Amino acid sequence: MKKIHNYFAIVFLFFALHAVGQTKDNKWTFGMDIAWVSYSEADKIAVGGKFINQTPRFSLAKYMFKNVVFVGSVSTAIGDNxxxxxxxxxxRYDFGTSQNKVVPYALIGGSFINARILTPTLNFGAGSTLWFSPKYGLNVQLLYKFSEERFSSQRSHIMPSIGLVYSFGARDMNPRIWSSTR
Known part of the structure; x- marks a missing residue:
């Protein structure tokens, strides 16, 4: 298992060294997160446990148009039973703050979860990215994955994550966290 984590770290560093926030001029970002899944006490019996480690979680995002970013992510349970x-x-909708150092957002989306069988979910969430340099940021996100009752293989649950984000390209940020205009 340690070899797998080392491999992912090397791949991330390779992309980070060769590849800043996300704007109409800087469309692509890559993220690597620490994530986990948390079920309610009532649902943990149906799915086999309360917590599932989802580290690492990889994301690729592209700025599409005014304040909207499309994101694709993948993660799997490694070293978990x-x-x-x-x-x-x-x-994701960023409220017009993509040039700021702090970029809060709301999101809506969906997932396909392969736990015992492939199950769809509808996702709602919120998060924020703190850009501490023109290329690197820290992203925190809370995702609620809604699973319909008819799917016995999966229950609704939350998926918090925290991780590093790398932006490809140059980024011109506002000079202060509390400043929204230049």
Whole structure:
């Protein structure tokens, strides 16, 4: 398992060294997160546990048009006794703050979760990215994955994550966190 984590770290560093926030001029970002899945006490019996480690979680995002970013993510349970692999897609809305150092956002999307069988979910969430340099940021996100009752293989749950984001290209940021205009 340690070899797998080392491999992912090397791949991330390779992309980071060769590849700043996300704007109409800087469309692509890559993220690597620490994530986990948390079920309610009532649902943990049906799915086989309360927590599932989802580290690392990889994301690729592209700025599409005014304040909207499309994001694709993938993660799987590594070193956990439960099976859980998720393929997520989302549209994020950043409230026109993409040039700021702090970029809060709301998102809506969906997932296909492969736990025992492939199950769809509808996702809602919020998060924020703190850009501490023109190329690197820290992203925090809370995602609620709604699973319909008819799917016995999956229950609704939350998926918090925290991780590093790398932006490809140059980024011109506002000079202060509290400043929204130049």
């Amino acid at each position: 439960q099976t859980y692999t998720t393929f997520d897609g989302a549209a």
